[in-house]
Amino acid sequence: MGSIAAAYDIVVHCNANKIRIPNVDPSGYSYINLLFDVTEKALSKISGNVNMIMQMRCEIPGKNCTMDVNDDYSVSEMFKIHQSKPVINLHVSDMEIIPVDEENNLVNPTTVNMQDTLVISKQNKKTVAIDVDISDDQYGDSSSDSSWRHNPYSDNEDELVLDRVSNDDSEESDTNFSDFEDNEMEIVVPDSESEEGDNSRRQLIRSKMWIYNLKDDIEFEKGQLFTNVDAFRAILKDYVIQKGFPLLRLKNERSRVTAICNAEGCQWRIHASPVADNITFQIKSYQSQHTCVMDKHCAEATSDWMAKKLVGVMRDHPNMTSKGVEAELRKYGVKPSKMQIFRAKNKALNEIEGTHAESYSKLPSYAELLRNNNPNSICKIHYDRPNLLIEPKFLRIFISFRAQKLGFLEGCRPFVGFDGCFLKGPFGGVLLTAVALDANNSIFPIAFAVIE
Structure with a gap:
């Protein structure tokens, strides 16, 4: 067998379009590099709010078949089978998330019956049966995980009240979620070989995907989709601050987030967990009614959270006064103290301009x-x-x-x-x-x- 070529051209076939990724060096080229290149070149025009379960397959030279490219090993094999051909044809398709009923028929999202185990069911199109019953060991307890503290949505402040998370994993705690486990949605992922893609299914996904709009109040509903767990956590925090009620996070893990209103006797609660791709988060159970008294002085509104909301406007107005900062924050329904305004303003400026130490x-x-x-x-x-x-x-x-x-x-x-x-x-x-x-x-x- 000959040696692997010094560089390849990868031709990406996606949605009847062909996009060329030139001069790809196979040495050290991993699956993550391929995902990045394909996303940047071929999928850059697709809305970031529409999640995709992307599947990639490359043509095998001399044969009328393709091979899946889904990890580092398959990327290496892809280069090996193209030793004599410097051009690689890569077919990219998306596997959409579609609710189904017990008979595996498409249903209206408002009437869908939910179950804890997500089942990929067989239809007229070729499908793959997958068991996505996720154990906590796969993710680990992340009630204080690094993604909550260090990601762009995190809000940590030592001097203010921290997130109250219950870590009780006893049998009594688990029984509180038995009703959640019986109410999760079944989904079906069509095989990417089918190119017929129904527009109604795309509209269904788009209608359930959360799209942030500052001018509108945040409202949750069962079945809503979020890009990932961090996006859901950030929107949940914004919702709590908007409504002004005390939040208690019973489960705050990568595999599930469950929260209730901490006011005595209030029935509000929400539960969300991943769908089949283990990334996209979906609200599986939601009780929207509050019986408590709202308070605009919410402990969730830390100076870190305020700074994130100020970054955008302070890029255009770096000399904004404290009164201007207060007026901007009142748009989110919070009443910041003078110290919070001072800290939030400094943190926003540091985010924009950088610090002297950096x-x-x-x-x-x-x-x-x-x-x-x-x-x-x-x-x-x-x-x-x-x-x-x-x-x-x-x-x-x-x-x-x-x-x-x-x-x-x-x-x-x-x-x-x-x-x-x-x-x-x-x-x-x-x-x-x-x-x-x-x-x-x-x-x-x-x-x-x-x-x-």
Whole structure:
């Protein structure tokens, strides 16, 4: 057998369109790389609110058949079978999520009967039987998992009330969810070989997928779909803040989220878990009625949450006053304190502009880029690092560009001035600069430095 080619062209066939991904290097090319390239090139025009269970198959040279490409091993095999052909034909199709009744017929989403185990049933089209009964061990208990704390939707603040999550996994706790387990939706995933795709099914998926609209109040209903668990958690938090009631999360895991109103005697509760793709989240059970008194001073409205809501408007208005911040937050139905406004404003600005600490940490990379892309320039950084066990502390930096040196030598008067000023940032220091006079008696910078 010959060796694998140095580069391939992958022709993606999707929805009667052909998109070429050129010069793909097979060495180190994984399934994730393929997914990224296909999504970027072929699926970029598809709405991000419409989730897809994507299936990819490549043509086998010399045979009238295809092979599934669904992991790193199959990607490697795809390159091996195309050793003599630098062009790979890859067919991409989506497997949509379609509710069915007990007889496996399409039904109206408002009358669908739900069950805990999601079953892929056989219809006129070719389908695959899959058991997606998910155990907690597969995901682990994530009541305090990193995705809740570190993802873009997370809202953590040490000084405010944290999420109250019950970790009681006893038999008594599990019995509280027996009714949820009997009410989850059956779905069917058609085989991607069928190209007939009914428009009504696409409309069904789009109608159940959550689309955020700031002008409208958030309303939940059974059967709604969300892109992933993080999106559902974020929208749930927005809903709680909008309505103003205390939330208790009984289950807050990657495999299921169950929450109730923590007011005594209130019957409001919601339960959501993944569908067949193990990513898309769906509301499986929902009791919408509240019997408690709403309160706009909701503990869920932390300064982190407020900062996320301010980022968009403060990009356009970075000098927004505290009163403007308060007016913007009142659109979400919250009454922030002065301290929350101060913290949220600072966090939003840090998100937009970055922090001083982050900027100082990028100086070594900047110096390396300067040396590589602007030869004969000078960039020196001094650090204080007594030993290798201690993180280096920035002391001073000196920069002189090649153009500055040449300009001084070839077009400036034989005069050099020197001055400095104090920096008022959180780390202080002094900015020093050396200047000369050019032929027009204008100031010409030669070099500058920041010192302690």
